[in-house]
Amino acid sequence: MRSEVHRDFWRLYNALPEHIRLKAGSQAQKFLEDLAAGVEFRKSLRFKKLQGYIDHYEATVSMNDGYRAVCVRTPDSYKWVWIGDKAAFARKFG
Amino acid sequence: MGGLSELQTIDFQSRGAIAEAVLAQHASRKSRVDDPGSYRKTVGRYVEWSLRLFEVVMDQGRYLDRHEPVMDDAVYEEQHADFVDRAEVALEFGEDALKRVLELGLSGDEVRQLKEYVDHWMMELRDPDSFYGTEALAAFVEETKRAVEEDEFVEGAFGR
Numbered sequence: 001m002r003s004e005v006h007r008d009f010w011r012l013y014n015a016l017p018e019h020i021r022l023k024a025g026s027q028a029q030k031f032l033e034d035l036a037a038g039v040e041f042r043k044s045l046r047f048k049k050l051q052g053y054i055d056h057y058e059a060t061v062s063m064n065d066g067y068r069a070v071c072v073r074t075p076d077s078y079k080w081v082w083i084g085d086k087a088a089f090a091r092k093f094g
Numbered sequence: 095m096g097g098l099s100e101l102q103t104i105d106f107q108s109r110g111a112i113a114e115a116v117l118a119q120h121a122s123r124k125s126r127v128d129d130p131g132s133y134r135k136t137v138g139r140y141v142e143w144s145l146r147l148f149e150v151v152m153d154q155g156r157y158l159d160r161h162e163p164v165m166d167d168a169v170y171e172e173q174h175a176d177f178v179d180r181a182e183v184a185l186e187f188g189e190d191a192l193k194r195v196l197e198l199g200l201s202g203d204e205v206r207q208l209k210e211y212v213d214h215w216m217m218e219l220r221d222p223d224s225f226y227g228t229e230a231l232a233a234f235v236e237e238t239k240r241a242v243e244e245d246e247f248v249e250g251a252f253g254r
Contacts, residue, residue, distance in 0.1 A: 004247035006238075013252070023159055028251035030167075035251075042167075044174040053235060059252065063181070063218050064155030069252035072238050080252045081238045086217065 002077040003035055009069075012083050016067070024061045024069065024083065031059060035078070108150045108180055115143040115187045137194045141204050144191040147184040148211040154180065178219070185215040 013021060027045060034041045041047040046060040050070070061067035061083065070082040118140040125133045154177050162170055192212050195205050241247070 002249065003251040005250040005252070006241055006247050008241075009252070019159070023162075024252055026162055031251050042171055044171055056235060056238070060218075061252070062155075062159060063178075064152055064159065066214060066218065071252070072242055074242060077247075078251075079238070079242055079247050080250070081241065082234070083252055086214075 001035055003032060003071075003080070004077050005080045009080050009083060012088070016083065020062060020065060020067055024067070027059065027061055027069075108147070108154070111143060111146045111150055112183060112187075115140065115147055118143050134198055134200070137191070137198060137200070138204075140187075140191045141195055141200075141208055144184070144188045145204060145208055145211070147180075147187055148208075148215070151177065151181045151184045151215075181215050182219060185212065185219060188212045188215070 013024065016024070030042055031045060031047070034045075041059075044060070046063070047057060050056040050058055055073045056070060057073055057078070058068045058070050061069055066085045067083070068085075069080055071078045071080045073079075118136060125136055154173075158165075158170065158173055158177060165173070188208060189212055192205075192208055195208070
């Protein structure tokens with residue numbers, strides 16, 4: 001499995017507070033390590049399917065601050081498409 | 095990382111706050127019928143302790159975020175699991191306290207803060223649909239399908 005990122009994701013990422021970007025980088029590193037090792041994603045990533053959707057998953061960036069990243073799973077890759085907090089989600093989609 | 099003593103302090107505060115919250119909960123149940131005035135007062139105290147529980151959880155989360163870069167992975171995972179357990183406990187008390195507060199019609203800054211905490215941790219721990227299960231997400235899903243079909247991605251992960 002590969003991990004890929006959409007260009008719009010980086011726009012959202014670059015607008016995040018610095019401490020959240022650092023945290024996202026750290027969480028992403030863990031995700032990539034587990035993906036490369038072919039093991040179950042560690043629990044602190046809280047990687048799970050979005051309820052009600054077949055191929056969309058979320059990973060926790062920071063539970064305390066309510067930040068998440070969202071990806072689409074295809075047969076051979078995870079494609080990261082969104083990152084932000086609850087308020088950012090409401091602004092974008094509300 | 096110099097954090098062990100800090101962590102022990104957090105543990106102590108957490109246990110103390112939980113014990114107080116349990117006491118407050120029992121007291122409130124007993125006095126509800128016997129002494130409504132006392133019950134209101136106890137519920138107010140229950141709110142205070144529930145807030146303190148959430149604040150301990152938030153402190154622990156901030157501690158983990160700060161120290162994660164220098165923590166051993168296994169230690170971090172263990173501490174994170176403990177953090178989630180405590181958040182569950184705080185949410186359990188917070189939900190109960192909020193329910194009692196709303197029954198009494200109480201309001202104010204503490205009640206507003208408690209509701210914010212309960213909503214936040216409900217979303218984090220129990221109800222992802224409250225965050226993502228919207229009509230807007232359906233449009234988002236359609237957009238991501240299009241991006242996948244057109245292969246608009248480059249190698250990487252969220253933040254790397």
